[in-house]
Amino acid sequence: xxxxxxxxxxxxxxxxxxxxxxxxxxxxxxxxxxxxxxxxxxxxxxxxxxxxxxxxxxxxxxxxxxxxxxxxxxxxxxxxxxxxxxxxxxxxxxxxxxxxxxxxxxxxxxxxxxxxxxxxxxxxxxxxxxxxxxx
Numbered sequence: 001x002x003x004x005x006x007x008x009x010x011x012x013x014x015x016x017x018x019x020x021x022x023x024x025x026x027x028x029x030x031x032x033x034x035x036x037x038x039x040x041x042x043x044x045x046x047x048x049x050x051x052x053x054x055x056x057x058x059x060x061x062x063x064x065x066x067x068x069x070x071x072x073x074x075x076x077x078x079x080x081x082x083x084x085x086x087x088x089x090x091x092x093x094x095x096x097x098x099x100x101x102x103x104x105x106x107x108x109x110x111x112x113x114x115x116x117x118x119x120x121x122x123x124x125x126x127x128x129x130x131x132x133x134x135x
Contacts, residue, residue: 048095051087052129062128069133070108079104079118084131086123098129 089096103117113125
């Protein structure tokens, strides 16, 4: 055959140092066809909670707690400390997460249905799952 003399020859050695697999892969990373796929898959896999709809009884219990809180705020002129569990909507997906925060109440806004804490955190009353007065 024409090429028989080449088949058993040793592989030629390069005078350049051998490149690592990471460096070799980096040469082709700029040509990735699916740029952003990893980030999109991570975002899709990220879990969020659904907002819990309260029953009429649970809403009534919360309303009584709000009345006690408002009374403390208005009559006693004190800043009651509360522990609030409330829903925070996710900025990128449907759903969100429940957060528990402890803080002193600055005011209750009956017009916009919000509680404002001393640290300026505003919580919509419709997002509150539960709260307790710690004082």
